[in-house]
Amino acid sequence: MPKKWFQNWFNSPYYHILYQQRNHAEAEFFIDNLCAYIKPRADAKLLDIACGRGRHSIYLNKKGFDVTGIDLSIASIQYAKQYQNSRLHFYVHDMRYLFYTNYFDIAMNLFTSFGYFETNQEHVKALQNFNRALKPNGLLVLDFFNSCKxxxxxxxxxxxxxxxxxxxxxxxxxxxxxxxxxxxxxxxxxxxxxxxVMAYNMDDFSLFFKQSGFEILHCFGNYNLEEFDCKNSDRLIFICRKTQ
Missing domain, CATH: 3.10.450.700 (Nuclear Transport Factor 2; Chain: A,)
Incomplete structure:
Protein backbone atom coordinates (compact mmCIF):
# COMPACT_ATOMS: atom_id res chain seq x y z
CA MET A 1 0.00 0.00 0.00
CA PRO A 2 1.49 3.40 -0.96
CA LYS A 3 2.34 5.68 1.92
CA LYS A 4 0.07 8.60 2.80
CA TRP A 5 1.33 12.13 2.25
CA PHE A 6 1.96 12.67 5.95
CA GLN A 7 4.04 9.50 6.22
CA ASN A 8 6.33 10.71 3.44
CA TRP A 9 6.48 14.42 4.26
CA PHE A 10 6.86 14.30 8.03
CA ASN A 11 9.68 11.74 7.75
CA SER A 12 11.54 13.89 5.23
CA PRO A 13 14.43 16.13 6.37
CA TYR A 14 13.02 18.80 4.03
CA TYR A 15 9.93 19.16 6.23
CA HIS A 16 12.13 20.38 9.07
CA ILE A 17 14.16 22.60 6.72
CA LEU A 18 11.05 24.34 5.40
CA TYR A 19 9.57 24.87 8.86
CA GLN A 20 12.77 25.48 10.81
CA GLN A 21 11.62 28.99 11.71
CA ARG A 22 8.72 27.75 13.82
CA ASN A 23 8.49 29.93 16.85
CA HIS A 24 9.44 28.13 20.06
CA ALA A 25 8.69 31.25 22.11
CA GLU A 26 5.14 31.24 20.73
CA ALA A 27 4.75 27.54 21.59
CA GLU A 28 5.95 28.15 25.15
CA PHE A 29 3.67 31.17 25.49
CA PHE A 30 0.71 28.99 24.45
CA ILE A 31 1.67 26.25 26.91
CA ASP A 32 2.04 28.79 29.73
CA ASN A 33 -1.46 30.13 29.01
CA LEU A 34 -2.96 26.65 28.78
CA CYS A 35 -1.43 25.60 32.09
CA ALA A 36 -2.67 28.80 33.76
CA TYR A 37 -6.18 28.07 32.45
CA ILE A 38 -6.34 24.30 33.05
CA LYS A 39 -4.19 24.24 36.20
CA PRO A 40 -2.94 20.64 35.91
CA ARG A 41 -2.07 18.89 39.17
CA ALA A 42 1.64 18.47 39.82
CA ASP A 43 1.28 14.70 39.40
CA ALA A 44 -0.82 14.91 36.21
CA LYS A 45 0.11 12.64 33.32
CA LEU A 46 0.04 14.42 29.95
CA LEU A 47 -0.15 12.96 26.44
CA ASP A 48 1.12 15.01 23.47
CA ILE A 49 -0.48 13.47 20.36
CA ALA A 50 1.39 14.09 17.08
CA CYS A 51 4.20 15.69 19.05
CA GLY A 52 6.65 16.10 16.15
CA ARG A 53 10.14 16.74 17.50
CA GLY A 54 8.64 17.35 20.92
CA ARG A 55 8.82 21.11 21.41
CA HIS A 56 5.57 21.22 23.44
CA SER A 57 6.36 17.99 25.33
CA ILE A 58 9.85 19.14 26.28
CA TYR A 59 8.61 22.46 27.61
CA LEU A 60 5.78 20.83 29.57
CA ASN A 61 8.33 18.49 31.12
CA LYS A 62 10.56 21.45 32.03
CA LYS A 63 7.53 22.84 33.88
CA GLY A 64 7.58 19.67 35.97
CA PHE A 65 4.97 17.43 34.33
CA ASP A 66 5.11 13.76 33.40
CA VAL A 67 4.74 13.82 29.60
CA THR A 68 4.46 11.20 26.88
CA GLY A 69 4.80 12.27 23.26
CA ILE A 70 3.65 10.14 20.32
CA ASP A 71 4.09 10.74 16.60
CA LEU A 72 3.89 8.80 13.34
CA SER A 73 7.26 10.13 12.16
CA ILE A 74 10.16 7.83 13.00
CA ALA A 75 12.65 10.61 12.25
CA SER A 76 10.92 13.09 14.58
CA ILE A 77 10.73 10.61 17.46
CA GLN A 78 14.37 9.62 17.01
CA TYR A 79 15.26 13.31 17.35
CA ALA A 80 12.99 13.83 20.37
CA LYS A 81 14.35 10.83 22.26
CA GLN A 82 17.59 12.70 23.04
CA TYR A 83 15.55 14.74 25.54
CA GLN A 84 13.97 11.77 27.33
CA ASN A 85 14.18 11.40 31.09
CA SER A 86 12.26 9.57 33.81
CA ARG A 87 9.24 11.86 33.28
CA LEU A 88 9.48 12.42 29.52
CA HIS A 89 9.07 9.65 26.97
CA PHE A 90 8.55 9.49 23.21
CA TYR A 91 7.08 6.71 21.06
CA VAL A 92 6.37 6.14 17.37
CA HIS A 93 2.60 5.72 17.19
CA ASP A 94 -0.30 6.34 14.78
CA MET A 95 -3.16 8.22 16.47
CA ARG A 96 -5.68 6.08 14.60
CA TYR A 97 -4.77 3.20 16.92
CA LEU A 98 -5.29 2.96 20.67
CA PHE A 99 -2.44 4.07 22.94
CA TYR A 100 -3.01 3.17 26.61
CA THR A 101 -6.42 3.12 28.33
CA ASN A 102 -7.67 5.33 31.20
CA TYR A 103 -4.11 6.48 31.88
CA PHE A 104 -3.69 10.20 31.12
CA ASP A 105 -5.20 13.22 32.83
CA ILE A 106 -4.77 15.55 29.85
CA ALA A 107 -4.30 14.84 26.14
CA MET A 108 -3.12 17.52 23.72
CA ASN A 109 -3.22 17.63 19.94
CA LEU A 110 -1.56 20.91 19.00
CA PHE A 111 -0.59 23.04 16.00
CA THR A 112 -3.05 21.59 13.45
CA SER A 113 -1.95 17.99 13.92
CA PHE A 114 -5.40 16.72 12.93
CA GLY A 115 -7.46 16.55 9.75
CA TYR A 116 -4.91 14.51 7.79
CA PHE A 117 -7.00 11.45 7.00
CA GLU A 118 -9.35 10.63 4.13
CA THR A 119 -12.66 10.18 5.96
CA ASN A 120 -14.61 11.70 8.84
CA GLN A 121 -14.84 8.20 10.32
CA GLU A 122 -11.04 7.98 10.64
CA HIS A 123 -10.97 11.29 12.47
CA VAL A 124 -13.76 10.24 14.83
CA LYS A 125 -11.89 6.99 15.49
CA ALA A 126 -8.78 8.98 16.37
CA LEU A 127 -10.81 11.12 18.80
CA GLN A 128 -12.29 7.96 20.32
CA ASN A 129 -8.73 6.75 20.91
CA PHE A 130 -7.88 10.07 22.57
CA ASN A 131 -10.96 9.54 24.76
CA ARG A 132 -10.02 6.00 25.76
CA ALA A 133 -6.49 7.09 26.67
CA LEU A 134 -7.89 9.55 29.22
CA LYS A 135 -9.00 8.90 32.77
CA PRO A 136 -12.65 9.64 33.60
CA ASN A 137 -13.29 13.40 33.28
CA GLY A 138 -9.90 13.83 31.60
CA LEU A 139 -9.31 16.85 29.39
CA LEU A 140 -8.51 17.14 25.69
CA VAL A 141 -6.91 20.23 24.17
CA LEU A 142 -7.20 20.32 20.37
CA ASP A 143 -5.56 23.22 18.51
CA PHE A 144 -6.57 23.54 14.83
CA PHE A 145 -6.35 26.38 12.34
CA ASN A 146 -9.45 28.48 11.77
CA SER A 147 -10.38 27.07 8.37
CA CYS A 148 -12.85 29.91 7.70
CA LYS A 149 -10.07 32.49 7.84
CA VAL A 197 -5.70 19.03 5.71
CA MET A 198 -9.47 18.78 5.99
CA ALA A 199 -11.07 22.22 6.25
CA TYR A 200 -13.03 21.32 9.38
CA ASN A 201 -14.97 24.08 11.13
CA MET A 202 -16.72 24.56 14.46
CA ASP A 203 -19.80 22.58 13.41
CA ASP A 204 -17.69 19.65 12.21
CA PHE A 205 -15.75 19.44 15.45
CA SER A 206 -18.89 19.80 17.55
CA LEU A 207 -20.32 16.72 15.85
CA PHE A 208 -17.07 14.75 16.05
CA PHE A 209 -16.65 15.46 19.77
CA LYS A 210 -20.21 14.36 20.44
CA GLN A 211 -19.62 11.13 18.50
CA SER A 212 -16.40 10.40 20.39
CA GLY A 213 -17.56 11.04 23.96
CA PHE A 214 -16.38 14.60 24.63
CA GLU A 215 -18.12 17.79 25.67
CA ILE A 216 -16.70 21.17 24.69
CA LEU A 217 -15.93 23.27 27.77
CA HIS A 218 -14.51 26.28 25.97
CA CYS A 219 -13.28 27.46 22.58
CA PHE A 220 -10.49 29.99 22.05
CA GLY A 221 -9.31 31.81 18.94
CA ASN A 222 -5.60 32.38 19.53
CA TYR A 223 -2.69 31.53 21.80
CA ASN A 224 -3.63 34.41 24.10
CA LEU A 225 -6.76 32.32 24.81
CA GLU A 226 -9.09 35.05 23.61
CA GLU A 227 -12.61 34.19 22.51
CA PHE A 228 -13.04 32.51 19.12
CA ASP A 229 -14.35 34.63 16.27
CA CYS A 230 -14.98 32.82 12.99
CA LYS A 231 -14.01 35.75 10.80
CA ASN A 232 -10.93 37.05 12.60
CA SER A 233 -9.39 34.33 14.78
CA ASP A 234 -6.24 32.56 13.59
CA ARG A 235 -6.81 29.40 15.62
CA LEU A 236 -9.66 27.14 16.70
CA ILE A 237 -8.67 25.81 20.13
CA PHE A 238 -10.96 23.44 22.03
CA ILE A 239 -10.87 22.49 25.68
CA CYS A 240 -12.99 19.34 26.04
CA ARG A 241 -13.87 16.94 28.83
CA LYS A 242 -14.27 13.19 28.55
CA THR A 243 -17.90 12.36 29.31
CA GLN A 244 -18.09 8.64 28.50
Missing amino acids: VIETLCPAMHKTIGSIDFNIHKKIENCKIVKKIDFVDHNQPYTFTEE
Whole structure:
Protein backbone atom coordinates (compact mmCIF):
# COMPACT_ATOMS: atom_id res chain seq x y z
CA MET A 1 0.00 0.00 0.00
CA PRO A 2 1.49 3.40 -0.96
CA LYS A 3 2.34 5.68 1.92
CA LYS A 4 0.07 8.60 2.80
CA TRP A 5 1.33 12.13 2.25
CA PHE A 6 1.96 12.67 5.95
CA GLN A 7 4.04 9.50 6.22
CA ASN A 8 6.33 10.71 3.44
CA TRP A 9 6.48 14.42 4.26
CA PHE A 10 6.86 14.30 8.03
CA ASN A 11 9.68 11.74 7.75
CA SER A 12 11.54 13.89 5.23
CA PRO A 13 14.43 16.13 6.37
CA TYR A 14 13.02 18.80 4.03
CA TYR A 15 9.93 19.16 6.23
CA HIS A 16 12.13 20.38 9.07
CA ILE A 17 14.16 22.60 6.72
CA LEU A 18 11.05 24.34 5.40
CA TYR A 19 9.57 24.87 8.86
CA GLN A 20 12.77 25.48 10.81
CA GLN A 21 11.62 28.99 11.71
CA ARG A 22 8.72 27.75 13.82
CA ASN A 23 8.49 29.93 16.85
CA HIS A 24 9.44 28.13 20.06
CA ALA A 25 8.69 31.25 22.11
CA GLU A 26 5.14 31.24 20.73
CA ALA A 27 4.75 27.54 21.59
CA GLU A 28 5.95 28.15 25.15
CA PHE A 29 3.67 31.17 25.49
CA PHE A 30 0.71 28.99 24.45
CA ILE A 31 1.67 26.25 26.91
CA ASP A 32 2.04 28.79 29.73
CA ASN A 33 -1.46 30.13 29.01
CA LEU A 34 -2.96 26.65 28.78
CA CYS A 35 -1.43 25.60 32.09
CA ALA A 36 -2.67 28.80 33.76
CA TYR A 37 -6.18 28.07 32.45
CA ILE A 38 -6.34 24.30 33.05
CA LYS A 39 -4.19 24.24 36.20
CA PRO A 40 -2.94 20.64 35.91
CA ARG A 41 -2.07 18.89 39.17
CA ALA A 42 1.64 18.47 39.82
CA ASP A 43 1.28 14.70 39.40
CA ALA A 44 -0.82 14.91 36.21
CA LYS A 45 0.11 12.64 33.32
CA LEU A 46 0.04 14.42 29.95
CA LEU A 47 -0.15 12.96 26.44
CA ASP A 48 1.12 15.01 23.47
CA ILE A 49 -0.48 13.47 20.36
CA ALA A 50 1.39 14.09 17.08
CA CYS A 51 4.20 15.69 19.05
CA GLY A 52 6.65 16.10 16.15
CA ARG A 53 10.14 16.74 17.50
CA GLY A 54 8.64 17.35 20.92
CA ARG A 55 8.82 21.11 21.41
CA HIS A 56 5.57 21.22 23.44
CA SER A 57 6.36 17.99 25.33
CA ILE A 58 9.85 19.14 26.28
CA TYR A 59 8.61 22.46 27.61
CA LEU A 60 5.78 20.83 29.57
CA ASN A 61 8.33 18.49 31.12
CA LYS A 62 10.56 21.45 32.03
CA LYS A 63 7.53 22.84 33.88
CA GLY A 64 7.58 19.67 35.97
CA PHE A 65 4.97 17.43 34.33
CA ASP A 66 5.11 13.76 33.40
CA VAL A 67 4.74 13.82 29.60
CA THR A 68 4.46 11.20 26.88
CA GLY A 69 4.80 12.27 23.26
CA ILE A 70 3.65 10.14 20.32
CA ASP A 71 4.09 10.74 16.60
CA LEU A 72 3.89 8.80 13.34
CA SER A 73 7.26 10.13 12.16
CA ILE A 74 10.16 7.83 13.00
CA ALA A 75 12.65 10.61 12.25
CA SER A 76 10.92 13.09 14.58
CA ILE A 77 10.73 10.61 17.46
CA GLN A 78 14.37 9.62 17.01
CA TYR A 79 15.26 13.31 17.35
CA ALA A 80 12.99 13.83 20.37
CA LYS A 81 14.35 10.83 22.26
CA GLN A 82 17.59 12.70 23.04
CA TYR A 83 15.55 14.74 25.54
CA GLN A 84 13.97 11.77 27.33
CA ASN A 85 14.18 11.40 31.09
CA SER A 86 12.26 9.57 33.81
CA ARG A 87 9.24 11.86 33.28
CA LEU A 88 9.48 12.42 29.52
CA HIS A 89 9.07 9.65 26.97
CA PHE A 90 8.55 9.49 23.21
CA TYR A 91 7.08 6.71 21.06
CA VAL A 92 6.37 6.14 17.37
CA HIS A 93 2.60 5.72 17.19
CA ASP A 94 -0.30 6.34 14.78
CA MET A 95 -3.16 8.22 16.47
CA ARG A 96 -5.68 6.08 14.60
CA TYR A 97 -4.77 3.20 16.92
CA LEU A 98 -5.29 2.96 20.67
CA PHE A 99 -2.44 4.07 22.94
CA TYR A 100 -3.01 3.17 26.61
CA THR A 101 -6.42 3.12 28.33
CA ASN A 102 -7.67 5.33 31.20
CA TYR A 103 -4.11 6.48 31.88
CA PHE A 104 -3.69 10.20 31.12
CA ASP A 105 -5.20 13.22 32.83
CA ILE A 106 -4.77 15.55 29.85
CA ALA A 107 -4.30 14.84 26.14
CA MET A 108 -3.12 17.52 23.72
CA ASN A 109 -3.22 17.63 19.94
CA LEU A 110 -1.56 20.91 19.00
CA PHE A 111 -0.59 23.04 16.00
CA THR A 112 -3.05 21.59 13.45
CA SER A 113 -1.95 17.99 13.92
CA PHE A 114 -5.40 16.72 12.93
CA GLY A 115 -7.46 16.55 9.75
CA TYR A 116 -4.91 14.51 7.79
CA PHE A 117 -7.00 11.45 7.00
CA GLU A 118 -9.35 10.63 4.13
CA THR A 119 -12.66 10.18 5.96
CA ASN A 120 -14.61 11.70 8.84
CA GLN A 121 -14.84 8.20 10.32
CA GLU A 122 -11.04 7.98 10.64
CA HIS A 123 -10.97 11.29 12.47
CA VAL A 124 -13.76 10.24 14.83
CA LYS A 125 -11.89 6.99 15.49
CA ALA A 126 -8.78 8.98 16.37
CA LEU A 127 -10.81 11.12 18.80
CA GLN A 128 -12.29 7.96 20.32
CA ASN A 129 -8.73 6.75 20.91
CA PHE A 130 -7.88 10.07 22.57
CA ASN A 131 -10.96 9.54 24.76
CA ARG A 132 -10.02 6.00 25.76
CA ALA A 133 -6.49 7.09 26.67
CA LEU A 134 -7.89 9.55 29.22
CA LYS A 135 -9.00 8.90 32.77
CA PRO A 136 -12.65 9.64 33.60
CA ASN A 137 -13.29 13.40 33.28
CA GLY A 138 -9.90 13.83 31.60
CA LEU A 139 -9.31 16.85 29.39
CA LEU A 140 -8.51 17.14 25.69
CA VAL A 141 -6.91 20.23 24.17
CA LEU A 142 -7.20 20.32 20.37
CA ASP A 143 -5.56 23.22 18.51
CA PHE A 144 -6.57 23.54 14.83
CA PHE A 145 -6.35 26.38 12.34
CA ASN A 146 -9.45 28.48 11.77
CA SER A 147 -10.38 27.07 8.37
CA CYS A 148 -12.85 29.91 7.70
CA LYS A 149 -10.07 32.49 7.84
CA VAL A 150 -7.56 30.26 6.05
CA ILE A 151 -9.93 29.84 3.10
CA GLU A 152 -10.82 33.54 3.05
CA THR A 153 -7.17 34.66 3.01
CA LEU A 154 -5.63 31.81 0.99
CA CYS A 155 -2.50 32.81 -0.95
CA PRO A 156 -2.36 30.53 -4.02
CA ALA A 157 1.38 30.75 -4.60
CA MET A 158 4.52 31.73 -2.71
CA HIS A 159 8.28 31.27 -2.93
CA LYS A 160 10.63 30.64 -0.03
CA THR A 161 14.43 30.28 -0.16
CA ILE A 162 16.17 28.52 2.71
CA GLY A 163 19.89 28.01 2.30
CA SER A 164 20.45 26.66 -1.21
CA ILE A 165 16.88 25.37 -1.65
CA ASP A 166 14.12 27.32 -3.40
CA PHE A 167 10.73 26.06 -2.24
CA ASN A 168 7.79 26.77 -4.56
CA ILE A 169 4.51 26.44 -2.66
CA HIS A 170 1.03 26.37 -4.19
CA LYS A 171 -2.23 26.20 -2.19
CA LYS A 172 -5.79 25.43 -3.23
CA ILE A 173 -9.10 24.20 -1.88
CA GLU A 174 -10.00 20.76 -3.21
CA ASN A 175 -12.54 18.17 -2.00
CA CYS A 176 -13.07 20.05 1.29
CA LYS A 177 -9.32 20.04 1.91
CA ILE A 178 -6.71 22.74 2.04
CA VAL A 179 -4.04 21.34 -0.25
CA LYS A 180 -0.46 22.60 -0.30
CA LYS A 181 1.95 21.41 -3.02
CA ILE A 182 5.67 21.90 -2.33
CA ASP A 183 8.16 21.67 -5.22
CA PHE A 184 11.93 22.17 -5.07
CA VAL A 185 15.28 20.92 -6.38
CA ASP A 186 18.18 19.84 -4.17
CA HIS A 187 21.49 18.63 -5.59
CA ASN A 188 19.91 18.46 -9.07
CA GLN A 189 17.18 16.15 -7.77
CA PRO A 190 13.57 17.38 -8.09
CA TYR A 191 11.16 16.75 -5.20
CA THR A 192 7.43 17.15 -4.76
CA PHE A 193 5.54 16.82 -1.47
CA THR A 194 1.97 17.64 -0.50
CA GLU A 195 0.06 18.59 2.62
CA GLU A 196 -3.67 17.91 2.70
CA VAL A 197 -5.70 19.03 5.71
CA MET A 198 -9.47 18.78 5.99
CA ALA A 199 -11.07 22.22 6.25
CA TYR A 200 -13.03 21.32 9.38
CA ASN A 201 -14.97 24.08 11.13
CA MET A 202 -16.72 24.56 14.46
CA ASP A 203 -19.80 22.58 13.41
CA ASP A 204 -17.69 19.65 12.21
CA PHE A 205 -15.75 19.44 15.45
CA SER A 206 -18.89 19.80 17.55
CA LEU A 207 -20.32 16.72 15.85
CA PHE A 208 -17.07 14.75 16.05
CA PHE A 209 -16.65 15.46 19.77
CA LYS A 210 -20.21 14.36 20.44
CA GLN A 211 -19.62 11.13 18.50
CA SER A 212 -16.40 10.40 20.39
CA GLY A 213 -17.56 11.04 23.96
CA PHE A 214 -16.38 14.60 24.63
CA GLU A 215 -18.12 17.79 25.67
CA ILE A 216 -16.70 21.17 24.69
CA LEU A 217 -15.93 23.27 27.77
CA HIS A 218 -14.51 26.28 25.97
CA CYS A 219 -13.28 27.46 22.58
CA PHE A 220 -10.49 29.99 22.05
CA GLY A 221 -9.31 31.81 18.94
CA ASN A 222 -5.60 32.38 19.53
CA TYR A 223 -2.69 31.53 21.80
CA ASN A 224 -3.63 34.41 24.10
CA LEU A 225 -6.76 32.32 24.81
CA GLU A 226 -9.09 35.05 23.61
CA GLU A 227 -12.61 34.19 22.51
CA PHE A 228 -13.04 32.51 19.12
CA ASP A 229 -14.35 34.63 16.27
CA CYS A 230 -14.98 32.82 12.99
CA LYS A 231 -14.01 35.75 10.80
CA ASN A 232 -10.93 37.05 12.60
CA SER A 233 -9.39 34.33 14.78
CA ASP A 234 -6.24 32.56 13.59
CA ARG A 235 -6.81 29.40 15.62
CA LEU A 236 -9.66 27.14 16.70
CA ILE A 237 -8.67 25.81 20.13
CA PHE A 238 -10.96 23.44 22.03
CA ILE A 239 -10.87 22.49 25.68
CA CYS A 240 -12.99 19.34 26.04
CA ARG A 241 -13.87 16.94 28.83
CA LYS A 242 -14.27 13.19 28.55
CA THR A 243 -17.90 12.36 29.31
CA GLN A 244 -18.09 8.64 28.50
